[in-house]
Amino acid sequence: MPRSDENKKIMKFKLIYPRWEKLEGQTIFYLPPHGPVVMAADLPSYVEVDFTDENVEDLIIDETPDLIGISMMLTTQIKRGWAIADQYRKLGKKVIFGGISTMLHAEETMLHADSVFLGEVEGRMKEVFEDFSKNELKKVYNFINNPPDMGLIGPARRDILKEDMYYHKGFRMVDLFHASRGCVYDCYPCAVRYLGGRGFRPRPIDRVVEELSQMENNRLFIVDNSLALDTSWEKDLFRAMIPLKKKWVSHTIEDKDDVLDLAAQAGAWYVYQAVFDRSHYIRNRIKQYHDHGIGVEGTILLGLDNQTEDDIKRLIDFLLEIDLDLAEFTVLAPFPHTKAYSDLLKQGRIFDHDWDHYNAGKVVYHPKHMTADRLQELYHYAWETFYQDEPQTQKMFNLLSTVIQREQQDGTYKPRRRDLLDQSFGRNINEVA
């Protein structure tokens, strides 16, 4: 809601999250975006924000807003984001871009922007909007090297979301949440080093609890790159979360029994675990999660230089043995600002530079041990083989059943919204079918 505690004219800010093409043949669902709600929390009180997530609703482009903001997370959003900006700029509107993929593709995005914002927003939006008011918007707001105090990160503005759009047949999707930023690792396919810095920056636990307490949704996806970077903070976080009775999905948790025990008590529902080989370590790790009642979605990256065709087939067989609850297969996408990109660029192996194809489902480079076409076939083979006995929708329903049981036990269960039973992400299910 707009706040008018400052003697300034209300400014209309249109914030847009561009749509992207979904991967062929996969279950389609939409989560409420995170970047825009975090950004909106830093807007000055005189700014009235109108948010459109183009994945779940149509965008109407008109001259009503004073300023346009385009928030982009994925590389596959950027061409659509640029097209939207071009249309608004033809109407004489100023456009500012921000978000993860704006940072990854900043120079190209500047060609379609009046301004690009690089870095994290907390404490910075006042300057941006004052500059705009004075018609002095800067071409680049560069805060990459100057991350804000983590204590400044307040509750995200989820009130800007059209909540009903994120239901499927009356079931509410998870809300996204973050408890830390940055990462100490420099993983081959990952750009977090560039985006969030090389240091691990946890939010103060009391600020995390403050935000979680305000969230009406009981089901969350904690989007932090890894919760396993500071044991003491991780355990404090889980202890603080126990009374809140949230149920959550996250990336990796430390494989120490005391940590996993606390995570389970804090509501760990399932975790994403990278499965990169067929080792006992991986097998034991999956078992360890399951022993604590935590489900596992394996994330499997295909097409690395150490994988032959035979390795990939054996890995898929291994996945079927280790009792994963879900598996998500991707092919290596060499996003800018990753070591994967640098290595493949140096070797002249990237053959497709259309950013719409950087969806981690399409091969855009020459793999080392097979042709690009063969890797593409193996990607489809992996999905089909893993889900041939039990479809992905059934496996997802199994996980959902687990969380519903736990919610019923601790009194947090909210029944399906009967008024949305025939709706799927803002559309009538008959239209979607």
Added chain:
Amino acid sequence: MEINPEFDNYMDRYFDYLGQWESPSKCGLKIVRRKDGKTLAIVTEIYRQNPGTPVTEWCAPLASKILSEVGENPENFIFIEHTPDLKSKLSFYGETFDLVSFDWNGTRYENPKWKRLSREQVNKLMEE
């Protein structure tokens, strides 16, 4: 893994540079004045010890800056990128060397192109 320049044949010192978006950045550097009068620069990616832009992403501006600091002519300057062996289980973090060639636009290098070299080839280039 920490990289100690004192124990690496291909690093004599750290070199600070401003990377993309003016990010404070750091690499390893060895300058070899060759017998044939040319100057060889080996820059080493130091991963976690580099707070900013990796050398590969910034190699043309980085090569231009080092060229300026060593006071060499562009045609007498040889630029090699080095990634050290991080002793990782992953093959992507093994040792590599690449000879980088550029276009010279009159004031700075542009359009890098990389050619993989072996350690032996690099040692030979250092001795020429």
